[in-house]
Amino acid sequence: MRAVAPDIDIQLCSVFVNSLVPHHHIEFDKKAQMHSPSSSNNMFTGKSNVWGNSQMTRLFILTLTIAGLQFTWGVEMSYVNVYLLSLGMSKSTISLVWAMGPLAGLVTQPVVGLLSDSCTSRYGRRRPFMVVGSLFVSLSLVTMAWATELSPILFFLNKSISTRVIAVFSVFLTDFSINTVQACCRALIVDILPASLQQAGNGWAARQTAVGHLIGYFLGFLNLVHITNGWMGDTQLKCLCVISSAALLLTVGITSMLTREQVLVKTEQHEPVTLKSVLSHTCGIFTTIFKTATTLPPRMKRIVSVQFFAWYGWFSFLYYSSTWIGEVYQRQHGGVDEDGDKVGKVGRIGSMSLTVFSVVSLIASFVMPFLATNTVFRYKPRLTSIWTGAHIVFSLAMFSTLYVGSVGAATAVIASCGYSWAITTWAPFALMGEEIHRLEGTPLPISQEINETDQLGPNSSATSDAKHTGVYLGIHNIAISAPQFVCTFVSSFVFFLLEGEGDGGRAIAVTFQIGGVMTLIAAYISRAL
Structure with missing residues (x-):
């Protein structure tokens, strides 16, 4: 689902407490787990690991993308309502625009999950989607902030209407793109970490969420136009969109460069991804969920x-x-x-x-x-x-x-x-x-207090x-x-x-x-x- 409640599916019992204890050195060589029904037919090559001399460093790097995502989401939550109101849209209309959030989550995450599960890129299954998704998030945020300047593109509409159309379209594109990055960075944590480190990984993801929100809201409070002398843009929204875009690209880039995934090997049993298989897979997910x-x-x-x-x-x-x-x-x-x-x-x-x-x-x-x-x-x-x-x-x-x-x-x-x-x-x-x-x-x-160090080791x-x-x-x-x-x-x-x-x-x-x-x-x- 969408990260509107900023990544709510990352917390498990005691993760905040348990991941604070010292950790042993560990190799992340867990064989990546597929999330599609045909996982048993797939073969992988190489090992999954994350750069770093300590487990804390590795978990930090692996979950860093989540901080960038929550920063971006915080900008959207803080400023989009006020921005759309300033363009002449009513609150009743804006509330309908937000309906795209859950729709984006319901549609995007199952589809992206299936496509990434079947990706045979030499860079892994998740990172290519994270990089491409973050590029679209950055593009959509910048387009939204500069909607007025880009309004002449829709020359067949008057300026106010074309500005609203571009701004709303950018919000929609942001929702779908954020869900793409979120689905894959979540799957990357599951793929890379062994079962004994899933709670620790989710604990770090929770902290990245809180830190991303805190930094995003604090920067939103500062007068960035005055601080930057306007070189990032002549409005607060423009400055924040530039900074949040750069932060997301930076965090995704660090995680992608310092993480190595196992590569899916294409074999005769490898099922090609088609529109029919995507629709069938998505319908199957919801059928199973509603039956249960x-x-x-x-x-x-x-x-x-x-x-x-x-x-x-x-x-x-x-x-x-x-x-x-x-x-x-x-x-x-x-x-x-x-x-x-x-x-x-x-x-x-x-x-x-x-x-x-x-x-x-x-x-x-x-x-x-x-x-x-x-x-x-x-x-x-x-x-x-x-x-x-x-x-x-x-x-x-x-x-x-x-x-x-x-x-x-x-x-x-x-x-x-x-x-x-x-x-x-x-x-x-x-x-x-x-x-x-x-x-x-x-x-x-x-109530059970778990010492994660007891679960670590080759x-x-x-x-x-x-x-x-x-x-x-x-x-x-x-x-x-x-x-x-x-x-x-x-x-x-x-x-x-x-x-x-x-x-x-x-x-x-x-x-x-x-x-x-x-x-x-x-x-x-x-x-x-």
Whole structure:
């Protein structure tokens, strides 16, 4: 699925704590695992490895692309709403534009997964797609930022309409391209790392996500036009798009150059990829997922239900929080006194609050997993209780948005959501991991503290017996993405009814409160876990 919740499928139980311990030196010579049904017919040559003198260095390099992706995603979340509004688009129309996010994930990731699985390039299966995808992300971001200057290309339309068409098309291309890079960098982690290092790899991916967000929001807060004297562009958005494009290309380049994949050897049994096979493979994935969804075990069904309601609230927050803070600022100060770059001013105000949000989230992402797995303190909170509490905190924050009258208060509300976000990107995935292991006969209690160094070494034979893990996680991801469609259409209707000149963010606050109600439902369901 799309990385709108910035890479949410990367957390497993205790990854934050366990990957902090010292590691032994290890060779990443695990034979790459195919993710297509025909994997048993494929042959590989060479070894998979990552450059570096220590395991920490190798894991850092392997997951570095994720930081670049989250930086890029943060720019899109912070500025695209404000930018499209400045082009004359209504909030109700913009909310429909965001519907392309889950659609891009549903279409792109299965297709790219199949194509990369069958890639016989001498550079490996994943890296070519990562490089090409990152080039398209950079192209689309730059095109979006310079949409006004490129509008004469569509000479048969007037300037304002052609600018909107180019900007919206660029957002669509960004969504599909980001999903391409995300699908392959995720598959690269699975391919390169042995089973005993999957949790450590996911832990590093989580940190890269948090760091990418923090850097992206902090740079969005700075006046980059003034700092660079305008040589990157004459608006804040242009500067950020140039920097984020360069950051993504740099991180993808480092990971690609310092990582070596096994090469798929084309044999007589190698099945050529055709349009028919792609469609058949994609349909097969969804058929299997929906068949399994009707027979989910009760506890897993509750986890999926909680995610559906909780993520309705999170999507409204992630899409509109930056715009809401900017509108609160304008209501408080009677407008924006910024000649030439109103988008940059409003975006920087939103980025300031989101920077605080990211700091709170980063701290909580280390502290809370430690408390849930610690053997030092007498009190050890249950993971389900932590998750339920996070829903309640988020709901209260969303209910308060209609009564916020200053940027300081708005920042405090956004910052409090940082705690809930840290739990949301950790707890449900830990619970899903525990439940999958239990169903497959290899229980892994959440409270168990694992020392990863005990699992490392050339003689490690750790393997996963979770035969249906991919299907279960696929159902989980659909439960996360499905409410995005619902949220976009409901938000569009709310904006159609309530938005107006100088509403001061009240229309967005109503969508937040609807999300708060949905999250309360999630809290009620999670109590039964």
